[in-house]
Amino acid sequence: MEEAKKAIKEVVEAKNQVQMWKFGDDKSSLLDQFERLSVDLQLNQAMLRRSLSEPMYIRSEFPLLLTQGPPEPSRPPPPPPPSPPHLVAKKRRGSGFNKVLKKMIKPILRRMSGKKKDFPIPEAKDPRFWKTFSRSKELQRIIHGPLYDAFFIPNPCTVFHSPSPPPPPSPSPFSRTQYSGKLLFLAASSSATNPTTTHQKPSKDYILQSEFENPNLGFDDTASRLQVQNFIDGIKALPLKKKEKDGCFQTVSEFNSLLMALVIAEEPDIALSLFDEISSAHWLVPDSVTFSFLLRCYCGEYDLDGARGGLIHMVENGFYPDPATFTVLVNSLCKRGKLRGLWRVGLKPTIQIYNCLLKGLCYVGRVEVAYDILMRIKKKNEVKPDIYTFSAVMDGFCKVGRSDEVMELLDEAMEIGLIPDVVSFNALFHGYCKEGRPMEGLNVSKKMKEMNCIPDCITYSSLLHGLLKWRKIRNAIRVYEEMVENGFEVEERLMNNLVRGLCRRSWKEKNILEDAHQLFKRMRSGHSGIDASTYGLMIQSLCMGKKVDEALVSLQGMVRTGYSPWIVTFNNVIQGLCVEGKVFDALLVLSIMYEGGRATSRVSHNPVIHELNRQGTFLGACSVYSAALKRGVIPNKIPKQ
């Protein structure tokens, strides 16, 4: 009896304490809070112990007792109530549905996390891939249930290689028909004629198909993304009431698996709504795993209030976040720079927690402090810093323009046996490019490759951007070529930047014009967009480089595709054409200007009149002159006989 009272008191205290933790509280100093992470152990240990050992019935009795007062002294402490049916179900291990669900999710999970160790990725045509499904008796058991429709994941084999028509639409109101539609669609697009032979813009169907065929994207990756998407579609299509009625979620773990899938698929909204309804309907009692996923949903959305609410809810229910969940929580705070409100915990900080904190410190600009802490971690030797730790601090230094120190940090990391990865190098490149030393970055990238560290998209983009920014055009084009060689796609914006850089340089170095034009043509034939400014600059550069004909073609193309070139661009082309004696082409350009209702100036007319004079076409010169006058422009050149 006394024990029960005590327990209740503890629960209330714990609850109050949880509410005391304020997210974003500015009162205490940063380092205070930071140190507290490690020293507050005792304060919370009692609570932690309680959380871990608390029997479930305390939790469920708790709200009742609050309103009705303490239990009558004559009654013995309440025994655990007989397990309701859903709790019995909870204990049933390896339920069929769960097993199958896991089987379906596991490969996706592993591929996504990059841990491919012991899971052989099946070839698309590999029949073994089918066997996992067909052998499973559990699948047979659920195959007629409504969930089958929701969780039916089309096998890649069917999607890509089966010539047979898809199964006929089932009478089920759920998503089978939807999938059939997809299957049909994919089958149709893979047998379609190759659209590149026609001049039509590639249709969406084709792009989709080529994505699957593109080896760089990776078949398996795309397939799993497709699977996850279908999975989500299925869940969306399935009304929750239906699920409850049919008792599809018989155990919490089934529900957790679903939550996990939703978290991975980055669909926190669905997960949260599912959680709300499931718990309010009292069909299932959420466990610690459920809460962990719940918190991750909130953190993924940066909903700090939601996270706080979830945390309180969790502790009220007698669960305590484990280090991993905790890391997610700390991280979402640090990402926002909300360092001051770090709450007290009874856990020793792991290196991951430190990493989050260091990142947060860098985010708010306290790089020096971050560095000191890194040194302290190193000296204390309680936790071993990893490459993430160094990367975080390195990134901080880069952001404040202290690249030299970043290089030193990199060396330090290597001294203690850490192998720098792409991310650490990328931070360094960023720093160098920001400081106007892109060439040093380029040199380091050579060193990086020597260390068998493979540059990624960010590496190339950063370097390319830096080189362009600081007008190292020749190096930029080399990096671009390397990038394309390695199968990376260059972003539209960067591409435009590159072409513009090349154009500008071509005014001084004539041989660059050809490179620029090649790139430009590649852009135009591909489906990446071209800025109006890039277009104009290209045309002007072509004029300056005595390639007037190509300039004219580009100008016509530009007008045809709906761009509105600057007047100078027109004038440049007119000027260029006249210099080469191609006065009729110049007249064509002039008429394009007239037709479009564009403003013309003396500069538009002067070269034409001059050239017509030179060629002795007095009448022509006169008509151009009068056309100009009609538009309120008085040319400097006068028709001469």
Add this chain to the structure above:
DNA sequence: AGCTCTTTCA
């Protein structure tokens, strides 16, 4: 029963 932390430009 699950799993955590690091990166570019615009």
